[in-house]
Amino acid sequence: MSSLLTVARMLSHGGSRAERTRARLMAAGAMLATWFLLGAANVLALRGRLNEWLGPASDPGTRRGTALALGLLILPVAAFLHQVSRLASADRERRLCALRLAGATPAQVRLLGGLETTRSALIGTVAGAASYVLLQSAARSLLLDPGSPADVAVPPLLCAAAMAIVIVTAAVSGLLSGRQVVATPLGVTLRTARRRPRRYVRWLGLPAGLIVIVVLSGAGVLPLTRPITTVLAGAMLLTIGLLLSPSSLVRLSARVAGGRARSAETLLAARALQADPRPWGRTLSVVGLAVTIGSVAGWEQAEILATRRATEPFWLSSFILVDLALLVGIAVAGSALFVHHAEYLLENGPMLATLQAAGTPETALRRVLTRQALIAATPVCTLAALLGVLPLGASAAVRPNVWYLWPLPHALLMAGLGVAAAILAATCSRRRLHRSVSPVRLRTE
Amino acid sequence: MNTLEARQVEKAFGRTHALRGLSAKIEPGEIVAITGPSGSGKSTLLHCLSGIMRPETGEVHYAGERIDTLDEAARTKLRREHFGIVFQFGRLVPELTAVENVALPLLFDGHGREEATTVARAWLEEAGAADVADARPAELSGGQLQRVAVARALITSPKVIFADEPTGALDSVAGERVLSLLLGAARVNSATVVIVTHDNRVAAYADREIVLRDGVTAGEVMA
Amino acid sequence: MSIGHILLGLLTERPKHGYELKREHDERLPGAKPLAYGQVYATLQRLQRDGKVAISGTAQESGPERTVYEITGEGTADVHRWLAEIEQPAPFISSPLFARVVLALVAEGSADGYLLRQRSAHLERMRELTARKSSAGASVGELLAADYALHHLDADLRWMETARQRIDELTREIRA
Numbered sequence A: 001m002s003s004l005l006t007v008a009r010m011l012s013h014g015g016s017r018a019e020r021t022r023a024r025l026m027a028a029g030a031m032l033a034t035w036f037l038l039g040a041a042n043v044l045a046l047r048g049r050l051n052e053w054l055g056p057a058s059d060p061g062t063r064r065g066t067a068l069a070l071g072l073l074i075l076p077v078a079a080f081l082h083q084v085s086r087l088a089s090a091d092r093e094r095r096l097c098a099l100r101l102a103g104a105t106p107a108q109v110r111l112l113g114g115l116e117t118t119r120s121a122l123i124g125t126v127a128g129a130a131s132y133v134l135l136q137s138a139a140r141s142l143l144l145d146p147g148s149p150a151d152v153a154v155p156p157l158l159c160a161a162a163m164a165i166v167i168v169t170a171a172v173s174g175l176l177s178g179r180q181v182v183a184t185p186l187g188v189t190l191r192t193a194r195r196r197p198r199r200y201v202r203w204l205g206l207p208a209g210l211i212v213i214v215v216l217s218g219a220g221v222l223p224l225t226r227p228i229t230t231v232l233a234g235a236m237l238l239t240i241g242l243l244l245s246p247s248s249l250v251r252l253s254a255r256v257a258g259g260r261a262r263s264a265e266t267l268l269a270a271r272a273l274q275a276d277p278r279p280w281g282r283t284l285s286v287v288g289l290a291v292t293i294g295s296v297a298g299w300e301q302a303e304i305l306a307t308r309r310a311t312e313p314f315w316l317s318s319f320i321l322v323d324l325a326l327l328v329g330i331a332v333a334g335s336a337l338f339v340h341h342a343e344y345l346l347e348n349g350p351m352l353a354t355l356q357a358a359g360t361p362e363t364a365l366r367r368v369l370t371r372q373a374l375i376a377a378t379p380v381c382t383l384a385a386l387l388g389v390l391p392l393g394a395s396a397a398v399r400p401n402v403w404y405l406w407p408l409p410h411a412l413l414m415a416g417l418g419v420a421a422a423i424l425a426a427t428c429s430r431r432r433l434h435r436s437v438s439p440v441r442l443r444t445e
Numbered sequence B: 001m002n003t004l005e006a007r008q009v010e011k012a013f014g015r016t017h018a019l020r021g022l023s024a025k026i027e028p029g030e031i032v033a034i035t036g037p038s039g040s041g042k043s044t045l046l047h048c049l050s051g052i053m054r055p056e057t058g059e060v061h062y063a064g065e066r067i068d069t070l071d072e073a074a075r076t077k078l079r080r081e082h083f084g085i086v087f088q089f090g091r092l093v094p095e096l097t098a099v100e101n102v103a104l105p106l107l108f109d110g111h112g113r114e115e116a117t118t119v120a121r122a123w124l125e126e127a128g129a130a131d132v133a134d135a136r137p138a139e140l141s142g143g144q145l146q147r148v149a150v151a152r153a154l155i156t157s158p159k160v161i162f163a164d165e166p167t168g169a170l171d172s173v174a175g176e177r178v179l180s181l182l183l184g185a186a187r188v189n190s191a192t193v194v195i196v197t198h199d200n201r202v203a204a205y206a207d208r209e210i211v212l213r214d215g216v217t218a219g220e221v222m223a
Numbered sequence C: 001m002s003i004g005h006i007l008l009g010l011l012t013e014r015p016k017h018g019y020e021l022k023r024e025h026d027e028r029l030p031g032a033k034p035l036a037y038g039q040v041y042a043t044l045q046r047l048q049r050d051g052k053v054a055i056s057g058t059a060q061e062s063g064p065e066r067t068v069y070e071i072t073g074e075g076t077a078d079v080h081r082w083l084a085e086i087e088q089p090a091p092f093i094s095s096p097l098f099a100r101v102v103l104a105l106v107a108e109g110s111a112d113g114y115l116l117r118q119r120s121a122h123l124e125r126m127r128e129l130t131a132r133k134s135s136a137g138a139s140v141g142e143l144l145a146a147d148y149a150l151h152h153l154d155a156d157l158r159w160m161e162t163a164r165q166r167i168d169e170l171t172r173e174i175r176a
């Protein structure tokens, strides 16, 4: 074991630039996850009524929900980390194969993979916990009057549990990620083709949609007796079905866009998406979830604004906090797309450099990235917003109040934010693109 | 006329001097081989001549114009409109079919998709790769890949064709077919061809050879 | 390899007369040194003495009457025995190229100039052969012959490049 640790240390010194970036991004992701988990634990540990401006965390009745919401923010972080773990995977596989050829057993190779991710996770969680405790005590001394009876510190046990969850998850995913390579020690070039999503997964969405409708109508929100709601229910089924398999939605969108592409940029973007829609699907399902939740939240806001005239700080700060959380979720998912761009550019550098050498302007290649974002994100975000707005629309139509118009622009805003995040990720990848198409990448040896 | 000329060109990568004051002149319609041992600066010279790279000192002229001082956008335009470029491994876009790959330069030039595809099919036919027009690069053999890459370089009817080890990854017979395709098309359009190669049998297809050694010419051998 | 074996090989198709054998030799092995008629005649007589060919008659086309030879059973066996053997990989270097490089070093202290001139001559010959290969209507024999010559010239060129680098290295070592 100790000799393995030595090897791990040697490897971490000799890693490529992309691999060092991966380690750093992983630590950053672990830090985010720690923050959110600690936040959730912290909310659960609060006792008594607190300042109303703390929103849902101020009231004991809404604390569980708040903690759950904070916990849910782990989802975009997971999408981000998954994308990060794919970064420079070619480098990593090459290295693991070399280790196998040098005499490492499959178990040792897997262990090394686990050590690598554990190391990053350890750094991330420790940094995360330390910064959280620091920030929290600072905030406590600023926000709470010293005489308050409320105890807002995170209990050490919960804190340790949150950190352990992150580290163990990282270790397990690291152990699992070496599977392919262990199977084929000589197989760097034999990288197994990416598995297509299984057919039945695509249709899982339909029964899921049905269940949602039944639950909603059971709760009295959605009267199924009216014909319009039946139509809506059908639309919703389809929407949910597609949203649960966003990869196929992305592929479909890419196929349509590729088929009618009039420009080289759109064609390149669409075909790249069609060939590998899964990273987009994974990430966009998280973005889509945030957009749907945001759109539903629009109704909640309308309801409260219409009935209570909504100037109470509790509700105002609740609205703001929910939207903020959604924004954070979308932003984290967006950075997962940024990481995916990095991987795409790493893999396709020589090909893009060749296009550029043949006289394709770099601005055109930039447009390829932005169009990928548009083609993939637009349908997913639109459907997600519709899914959030439509079901409740029918019941709202009967209540004439100007506030019930609010969910529409709100949903539109959410969808727009989702697409904007994807485009922003593409824009941020420009410098990387510039580096990937430099003539240096034309060298073959 | 479209003479291509390098004057006292120098280019270094960190401490490696790839080109040290190299001069060479290539007349319109000439077929020239750039040969020399590996690491002698052949590829770097090709990159400088084709405006992919800018030398640190010295000048590169094309058609009476100095091109090494042009900005990236102007050189990109020059490459797209006047030059065709072929590299060792084809370097096609993996997600596009062969015919779409060939059509790309026209699409980037703003031509309609229908028109671009039709012209691309004609070029694939010319290149003897019509049967794989709808296959993706991963399904093609090395020779087929290279013929598709040549068709892509030729589709804009370039005045100068640059090829860096175009047959490096092929066996002799497949290599011969790629070369005859490239040179045949060039002769028809009276295009200039610059081939970088370390294979003497490929060099024998050229009218003239420029031998490089350590970043300078060892001697130019006239036909 | 001997002329005897080549003539026997050509006779396996059908009986032929001496002039026909000379013509076919030159056609089928293009690029090989052409045979003198006297050589063909002498070889046939030797083969006849050894019982490998026999006279099968005479033929007259548009010139003098010519003796037609056919291959015997023993001759056929001899051809196949020969084809079953391999050619001895060249045991001695008899290339004048090699001698010139060494003597250029001895007499002039450097072979660089010679190597460059020789490279240019070799490449010029390779260009001719390549052009002939690319010309329309080249026969299979001509293609094979051109390939054979091209590969050998290429081997010479590669050896010359290695020699240049080797000499460079040695000179640098001596100076250092």
Ligand SMILES: Nc1ncnc2c1ncn2[C@@H]1O[C@H](COP(=O)(O)OP(=O)(O)O)[C@@H](O)[C@H]1O
Pocket (backbone or CB within 6 Å): A440, A443, B013, B014, B016, B017, B018, B036, B037, B038, B039, B040, B041, B042, B043, B044, B045
């Ligand atoms: N991007 C680069 N970074 C560092 N060194 C380079 C780079 N490109 C070329 N070189 C060096 O410059 C020299 C010439 O390279 P190159 O032109 O590729 O040679 P050739 O094509 O003749 O093999 C070599 O020593 C090579 O290592």
Ligand SMILES: [Mg+2]
Pocket (backbone or CB within 6 Å): B042, B043, B044
């Ligand atoms: Mg090179």
